[in-house]
Amino acid sequence: MSVDVVRCDVAIVGAGLAGINALFVASRYLSRDQTVVLIDRRKRSGGMWLDTYPYVRLHQPHRLFTAGNIKWTLGEDRPHLANRNEVLGHFEHCLDVIKRRVRVEEFFGWTVDSYDETDQIARITCRSDDARQMVIEADRLINADGYGVVPNSPLALSSSRVRSVSPDDWDMRGDAMRSSDAPIWVVGGGKTGMDTVDALIQEYPGRKVNLVAGSGTWFLNRDRCFPTGAQRWTSGRLATSITEEVAMRFDGTNESEVGDWWRTHWGTWSTPAPGSFNGASMSEGESHRIAAGLSEVAMDHVADVLDRDGATEILFRSGATRTIEPGSWIVNCTGYLFRDRPYEPYASRSGRVISIQPRSATFPLSSWMGFLTTHLLFADKIRDAHLYELDLVDLRQKSKAALWPAMMSLGQHNMSLVIDNVPTKALLDLGFDLDRWFPLPRRMVQTARFMIGHRRKREHHRRTLDTLRERFEVRCGPLPGHTS
Numbered sequence: 001m002s003v004d005v006v007r008c009d010v011a012i013v014g015a016g017l018a019g020i021n022a023l024f025v026a027s028r029y030l031s032r033d034q035t036v037v038l039i040d041r042r043k044r045s046g047g048m049w050l051d052t053y054p055y056v057r058l059h060q061p062h063r064l065f066t067a068g069n070i071k072w073t074l075g076e077d078r079p080h081l082a083n084r085n086e087v088l089g090h091f092e093h094c095l096d097v098i099k100r101r102v103r104v105e106e107f108f109g110w111t112v113d114s115y116d117e118t119d120q121i122a123r124i125t126c127r128s129d130d131a132r133q134m135v136i137e138a139d140r141l142i143n144a145d146g147y148g149v150v151p152n153s154p155l156a157l158s159s160s161r162v163r164s165v166s167p168d169d170w171d172m173r174g175d176a177m178r179s180s181d182a183p184i185w186v187v188g189g190g191k192t193g194m195d196t197v198d199a200l201i202q203e204y205p206g207r208k209v210n211l212v213a214g215s216g217t218w219f220l221n222r223d224r225c226f227p228t229g230a231q232r233w234t235s236g237r238l239a240t241s242i243t244e245e246v247a248m249r250f251d252g253t254n255e256s257e258v259g260d261w262w263r264t265h266w267g268t269w270s271t272p273a274p275g276s277f278n279g280a281s282m283s284e285g286e287s288h289r290i291a292a293g294l295s296e297v298a299m300d301h302v303a304d305v306l307d308r309d310g311a312t313e314i315l316f317r318s319g320a321t322r323t324i325e326p327g328s329w330i331v332n333c334t335g336y337l338f339r340d341r342p343y344e345p346y347a348s349r350s351g352r353v354i355s356i357q358p359r360s361a362t363f364p365l366s367s368w369m370g371f372l373t374t375h376l377l378f379a380d381k382i383r384d385a386h387l388y389e390l391d392l393v394d395l396r397q398k399s400k401a402a403l404w405p406a407m408m409s410l411g412q413h414n415m416s417l418v419i420d421n422v423p424t425k426a427l428l429d430l431g432f433d434l435d436r437w438f439p440l441p442r443r444m445v446q447t448a449r450f451m452i453g454h455r456r457k458r459e460h461h462r463r464t465l466d467t468l469r470e471r472f473e474v475r476c477g478p479l480p481g482h483t484s
């Protein structure tokens with residue numbers, strides 16, 4: 001069988017937020033006659049937003065979710081939380097804007113099976129949905145499969161008397177759910193769980209909606225983090241200032257103390273004693289509505305649902321059980337992020353290939369990784385900047401509590417190195433920087449503070465990250481073969 005060979009200057013795998021940000025940056029360095037090949041196994045751009053549950057909304061104000069500095073065309077007010085279709089429309093718009101600057105060849109419906117590097121070229125082997133094969137030869141490769149979010153399936157449960165569903169492929173507001181009055185058990189207390197509870201209590205007032213919340217999750221308090229109107233000038237605090245304080249408080253050993261401080265000052269929650277954080281935000285109004293609308297909350301994890309001695313019961317991971325009504329709905333809202341996948345360094349030995357994914361994370365969010373590491377790639381500094389990489393998947397398994405403080409330390413440490421290696425004006429395009437919520441004078445003060453102190457503080461962050469590596473035996477440090 002003949003295999004097509006496509007030649008390009010840059011290949012980007014993944015048209016989610018990470019890939020589109022990488023593409024935005026690439027378009028700043030390439031000329032109009034150079035070509036970027038964009039490959040994604042999905043049918044269009046948008047990544048996980050294409051198949052997540054329909055009532056999802058951005059948890060941050062919409063203008064702060066973008067590629068580079070590309071502006072939204074929605075015409076909504078500043079605090080608007082975009083829905084799924086609006087987010088997907090913005091992805092399309094971003095791609096159109098970028099295509100005015102650089103030639104982009106799109107290969108949607110193509111899956112990358114492997115790649116290697118020989119003779120200063122990256123060779124990427126792909127196959128299409130209809131089993132055609134293709135090899136792409138690129139001077140540079142950006143592997144932006146990012147957080148690799150895939151839809152959740154229903155939980156596999158032993159009971160034949162409950163209906164196990166996932167919000168990703170089951171219409172929670174459809175006829176089947178509407179025509180039943182059986183209780184609903186939402187499993188998972190993160191963003192999907194909260195969005196699902198909120199949608200259900202509004203759609204079916206008076207229905208029994210229960211939550212199995214695991215160790216409980218707290219959220220950034222959106223009202224406090226994004227004050228509106230004139231308060232943008234006087235209250236709230238810039239996101240980089242908060243994350244800097246978290247990272248300065250954290251020394252690699254005191255995650256519970258730092259987590260408590262962060263949650264108390266900037267958090268909101270709907271369940272008792274929330275132990276986890278996953279980076280999402282929620283308003284106080286949502287938080288109170290959810291807490292008031294829930295019939296029952298179990299602070300435990302579902303191990304199975306069993307039919308025993310004529311009864312149906314949830315078996316929790318703790319060993320406790322709870323009898324439930326036959327016919328109950330069990331809704332899988334357990335997490336999507338930080339799934340296992342093979343390790344790959346964030347930059348290859350040649351510095352020609354970069355990889356944006358959580359096993360060698362360089363920043364907390366994949367958008368930041370897509371943007372900043374692509375700048376380093378084109379500046380030929382990707383290896384010499386000596387960024388630290390951190391295996392978020394492994395650290396999360398070993399300590400959920402340390403994960404987010406560690407990500408803040410990583411972000412602060414690596415941002416300091418980026419600033420030393422990339423022209424400052426490149427960073428003016430960081431349209432998804434949450435600080436942009438606030439007026440320019442406030443941002444300028446924060447930037448000046450950061451610039452004055454970042455090298456000195458970098459030493460603290462490095463020690464924190466080194467402590468984490470020793471303590472949890474996780475991959476955390478400069479690329480193999482490099483020392484800091």
Ligand SMILES: Cc1cc2nc3c(=O)[nH]c(=O)nc-3n(C[C@H](O)[C@H](O)[C@H](O)COP(=O)(O)OP(=O)(O)OC[C@H]3O[C@@H](n4cnc5c(N)ncnc54)[C@H](O)[C@@H]3O)c2cc1C
Binds near residue numbers: 147
């Ligand atoms: C339910 C949910 C809600 C969220 N809400 C928010 C929010 O409100 N705000 C926010 O900032 N973040 C949110 N996030 C985090 C979110 O995941 C990121 O914002 C972002 O959209 C992820 O982008 P990504 O590019 O890292 O990954 P993805 O969106 O997963 O994109 C990766 C792309 O790579 C493609 N790909 C992977 N491997 C291959 C391969 N081998 N060949 C070809 N293509 C491949 C995939 O098909 C996919 O399109 C949310 C996450 C979840 C799960």
